[in-house]
Amino acid sequence: MIVGSLKARLLIRGSQSLKDKRQVVRSILDRLRNQFNVSAAEVEARDHRQLVVLGFAMVGEEARDVREVLEKVVSALRCHPVAEFLDHELEA
Numbered sequence: 762m763i764v765g766s767l768k769a770r771l772l773i774r775g776s777q778s779l780k781d782k783r784q785v786v787r788s789i790l791d792r793l794r795n796q797f798n799v800s801a802a803e804v805e806a807r808d809h810r811q812l813v814v815l816g817f818a819m820v821g822e823e824a825r826d827v828r829e830v831l832e833k834v835v836s837a838l839r840c841h842p843v844a845e846f847l848d849h850e851l852e853a
Contacts, residue, residue: 765827765853767817767834768804771844776811785843786813793817797834813844828853 771789776782790801798819805814817834821827831851839846 763824763827765819765831767831767851769815769849770847771813773844824853
């Protein structure tokens with residue numbers, strides 16, 4: 762059994778309040794959970810109105826497969842129209 766984790770940092774420049782941020786975060790998390798079948802949550806910077814730190818986890822039989830899915834999550838985050846991708850840490 763292989764457990765993979767991904768921590769991604771995003772910036773939402775247009776967010777004027779925590780409510781604005783939470784709307785964007787909720788939509789990102791719901792979409793990626795459904796699309797890639799990963800566990801996902803906001804893990805840090807919850808009180809910062811523009812910075813978002815998301816955590817993703819996945820369990821699989823092969824490290825290669827887990828890494829591939831988490832890399833697809835990174836690609837999806839890079840293309841998000843509202844949130845600017847800053848960096849990530851991936852372990853699989």
